[in-house]
Amino acid sequence: MRTDEGQPISRLAAGQKPLILSKIAGVRCPTCNALQPIYRMNRTNPHKGWNKVAAHECSSCKSWLYFDGKGRYRRFFLIGAPLFLLSAGIGAEAVTHIDGLHHFHEARGGSEGNFLGFLVTVFLFVIPTVFFTSRFESVQTLEKNGQI
Numbered sequence: 001m002r003t004d005e006g007q008p009i010s011r012l013a014a015g016q017k018p019l020i021l022s023k024i025a026g027v028r029c030p031t032c033n034a035l036q037p038i039y040r041m042n043r044t045n046p047h048k049g050w051n052k053v054a055a056h057e058c059s060s061c062k063s064w065l066y067f068d069g070k071g072r073y074r075r076f077f078l079i080g081a082p083l084f085l086l087s088a089g090i091g092a093e094a095v096t097h098i099d100g101l102h103h104f105h106e107a108r109g110g111s112e113g114n115f116l117g118f119l120v121t122v123f124l125f126v127i128p129t130v131f132f133t134s135r136f137e138s139v140q141t142l143e144k145n146g147q148i
């Protein structure tokens with residue numbers, strides 16, 4: 001259970017801002033609509049991640065936010081897995097048209113990505129897509145019980 005005593009509250013240092021992957025993930029505070037750092041928010045999900053915290057404090061309105069993980073199976077099968085496969089397929093196809101990222105496969109009579117092409121597929125297509133699916137996470141506000 002989430003208690004004020006048990007798990008720590010995550011806070012950004014003054015001046016620290018969410019970076020590019022958080023912008024792709026697009027997780028926002030339900031109270032003030034400020035962009036939240038996805039790495040910190042993922043630590044609040046009881047079904048995901050490690051080094052868990054009870055909540056992440058919104059830097060602008062000081063609400064304590066967390067992912068409750070509700071609807072995760074629906075999200076995984078209807079959004080996560082299809083988008084993952086689609087992005088991997090599009091990335092693998094795209095690198096076969098860029099010189100230096102593919103080689104000709106004699107037996108198949110076509111091109112396929114080489115190792116660099118695989119890295120481009122993962123970092124430019126798959127990872128941004130996986131972060132994008134965080135937009136569908138359910139964000140809740142934790143009651144503070146009188147202490148900060």
Ligand SMILES: [Zn+2]
Binds near residue numbers: 029031
């Ligand atoms: Zn806020």
